[in-house]
Amino acid sequence: MDEEYDYLYKIVLIGDSGVGKSNLLLRFTRNEFNMDSKATIGVEFSQKTIKIGGKTIRIQIWDTAGQDRFRAITSTYYRGAVGALLVYDICNHSSFDHLDRWVRELMDHVDPTNIIVMLIGNKCDLEDKRSVKPDDALAYSQRNNMAFMETSALDSTNVDQAFEKIVKLIYDQTIKNTESTKKTEQSVVGPTKKIESTREEKIRVQKDSQNKSGCC
Amino acid sequence: MTEDVKLDKHGFIVQNATLQKSDHIGRDNARILKWEDMLQRWDYNTKRRPTFIKKRVRKGIPDCLRGRVWAELAQIRQLKSTYGENYYKTLLETETDAISAEDIMRDIDRTFPEHILFREGNLGQPALIRTLKAYSVHDPELGYCQGMGFLIAMFLIYMSEEDAFWMLVAVMNKYQMRELYVPGMPGVYKAFYKINALFKHFMPQLWRHFRDLSLLPSMFAPSWIMTLYITLFPIEVTLRILDTFFCEGPKVIYRVYIIAFKKAKEEMLSMTLDEILERIKTIQSDFAPDELIKNAFGISLSRKKLKELDKEYETGQNSEFVNW
Numbered sequence: 001m002d003e004e005y006d007y008l009y010k011i012v013l014i015g016d017s018g019v020g021k022s023n024l025l026l027r028f029t030r031n032e033f034n035m036d037s038k039a040t041i042g043v044e045f046s047q048k049t050i051k052i053g054g055k056t057i058r059i060q061i062w063d064t065a066g067q068d069r070f071r072a073i074t075s076t077y078y079r080g081a082v083g084a085l086l087v088y089d090i091c092n093h094s095s096f097d098h099l100d101r102w103v104r105e106l107m108d109h110v111d112p113t114n115i116i117v118m119l120i121g122n123k124c125d126l127e128d129k130r131s132v133k134p135d136d137a138l139a140y141s142q143r144n145n146m147a148f149m150e151t152s153a154l155d156s157t158n159v160d161q162a163f164e165k166i167v168k169l170i171y172d173q174t175i176k177n178t179e180s181t182k183k184t185e186q187s188v189v190g191p192t193k194k195i196e197s198t199r200e201e202k203i204r205v206q207k208d209s210q211n212k213s214g215c216c
Numbered sequence: 217m218t219e220d221v222k223l224d225k226h227g228f229i230v231q232n233a234t235l236q237k238s239d240h241i242g243r244d245n246a247r248i249l250k251w252e253d254m255l256q257r258w259d260y261n262t263k264r265r266p267t268f269i270k271k272r273v274r275k276g277i278p279d280c281l282r283g284r285v286w287a288e289l290a291q292i293r294q295l296k297s298t299y300g301e302n303y304y305k306t307l308l309e310t311e312t313d314a315i316s317a318e319d320i321m322r323d324i325d326r327t328f329p330e331h332i333l334f335r336e337g338n339l340g341q342p343a344l345i346r347t348l349k350a351y352s353v354h355d356p357e358l359g360y361c362q363g364m365g366f367l368i369a370m371f372l373i374y375m376s377e378e379d380a381f382w383m384l385v386a387v388m389n390k391y392q393m394r395e396l397y398v399p400g401m402p403g404v405y406k407a408f409y410k411i412n413a414l415f416k417h418f419m420p421q422l423w424r425h426f427r428d429l430s431l432l433p434s435m436f437a438p439s440w441i442m443t444l445y446i447t448l449f450p451i452e453v454t455l456r457i458l459d460t461f462f463c464e465g466p467k468v469i470y471r472v473y474i475i476a477f478k479k480a481k482e483e484m485l486s487m488t489l490d491e492i493l494e495r496i497k498t499i500q501s502d503f504a505p506d507e508l509i510k511n512a513f514g515i516s517l518s519r520k521k522l523k524e525l526d527k528e529y530e531t532g533q534n535s536e537f538v539n540w
């Protein structure tokens with residue numbers, strides 16, 4: 001729990017109720033699956049540390065409730081996110097039709113220029129019940145400038161890969177941002193600042209100065 | 217259902233079958249007799265000896281009488297006579313709106329699958345569907361909101377389907393839970409306002425630490441308050457909370473919230489946000505049921521104080537308790 005890390009990213013999981021957000025997270029963080037997991041009421045926090053290109057990255061993941069009504073209280077969770085997994089169920093076309101609403105909701109609460117969104121078509125183990133074509137989803141993701149993957153929390157297909165992919169994209173973006181804002185005091189993981197503790201703050205500040213010396 | 221499962225005394229399926237025997241059968245029986253006696257003259261007792269009832273309830277209602285006592289405390293008899301004998305039946309005959317119906321169906325398999333009653337093919341699931349649909353017809357503005365299922369499932373374990381429905385009506389109105397569930401969820405904001413204020417009062421150090429970390433109750437506690445802790449604590453604790461909730465009202469929600477942090481407080485003071493959120497995930501096993509209830513009622517919290525905070529929230533909010 002006390003391991004040191006180079007970066008701290010906050011990622012949110014959003015999408016309709018029942019598409020499998022909590023199970024994706026359960027698979028990723030504990031390699032488990034729960035056929036009758038409770039509906040998420042409000043939000044649930046998880047974290048995991050992974051290594052990407054020699055860097056240790058701590059990800060804070062906020063799993064949110066999918067039912068429409070909970071959007072009334074979700075702004076606290078979106079605040080400061082640098083990544084979002086936007087999840088639909090490949091067997092449930094309406095969960096795909098609602099993507100626009102989720103994106104709009106997200107963008108209202110985060111810095112749109114500093115967030116990576118990745119589209120996830122979950123439950124790809126249920127091929128015979130499929131109602132969303134991969135091509136349609138791919139087209140949607142390209143139109144909206146998102147990465148895209150189909151996953152299965154049940155049989156593990158692409159779950160680790162999806163999380164690693166989004167973290168990699170965030171990492172690349174933060175590096176790019178640091179380079180383009182050279183010498184400014186802006187932090188690498190700016191938006192997560194608000195929820196960092198003093199100890200984390202120290203690590204980050206240290207890291208920032210290292211980065212600066214690296215790129216200037 | 218031929219599956220060979222082991223159940224605890226409330227009907228929840230237990231994995232490692234160390235079946236609990238009731239530890240004090242003699243004492244339990246004596247308590248049941250006292251309660252039977254009290255129920256015999258219920259109306260008199262509620263009018264003349266409310267403190268006596270309150271004391272008894274805080275010690276826990278005997279399981280075999282729980283449903284009856286909850287129903288009496290929530291006064292569903294009165295509700296039934298106000299709405300009429302056939303009201304529930306009429307609701308069942310009315311079509312539920314499509315969105316509520318879909319939301320309800322999606323959550324059925326996800327509600328208490330660990331309880332024998334709600335296993336597929338048993339009586340619980342159809343009753344859960346009917347009661348929730350009936351409620352959404354009864355109260356179309358609210359319809360169905362996730363969280364309600366856990367409340368009604370709990371009632372269904374202890375009482376008839378129709379009584380469970382009336383309990384939900386009572387919870388929403390008499391016990392003011394409705395504002396937590398209606399669109400916009402205004403009650404959730406209001407509850408967190410009060411929680412923040414009370415937390416500052418009772419746990420000043422930890423409150424400051426949370427504030428400095430921007431750790432908000434909305435990051436972990438919506439499910440606590442919306443399901444009256446059913447989704448947080450083990451069944452033994454939850455039942456005791458519900459007993460006192462029906463007897464004394466929503467105040468217990470605040471008492472429990474504050475006490476929940478009592479044991480973890482010292483550790484948390486030196487923790488980061490992540491660490492605290494992880495620690496909160498095990499907070500439910502910090503207490504034995506009796507211990508939690510005793511501690512919760514050891515706090516001096518008056519109805520008046522909550523009323524004042526309600527008023528403060530409606531009129532001039534103290535920004536300290538809105539957001540950090």
Ligand SMILES: Nc1nc2c(ncn2[C@@H]2O[C@H](COP(=O)(O)OP(=O)(O)OP(=O)(O)O)[C@@H](O)[C@H]2O)c(=O)[nH]1
Binds near residue numbers: 015039064
């Ligand atoms: N076949 C299959 N079922 C899945 C998969 N992922 C989740 N499920 C099932 O879908 C249902 C809902 O999963 P959850 O993970 O609880 O869904 P959620 O998106 O978190 O739902 P909310 O918390 O209500 O927003 C459960 O019954 C899961 O077992 C998957 O990859 N394949």
Ligand SMILES: [Mg+2]
Binds near residue numbers: 039064066
């Ligand atoms: Mg969930």
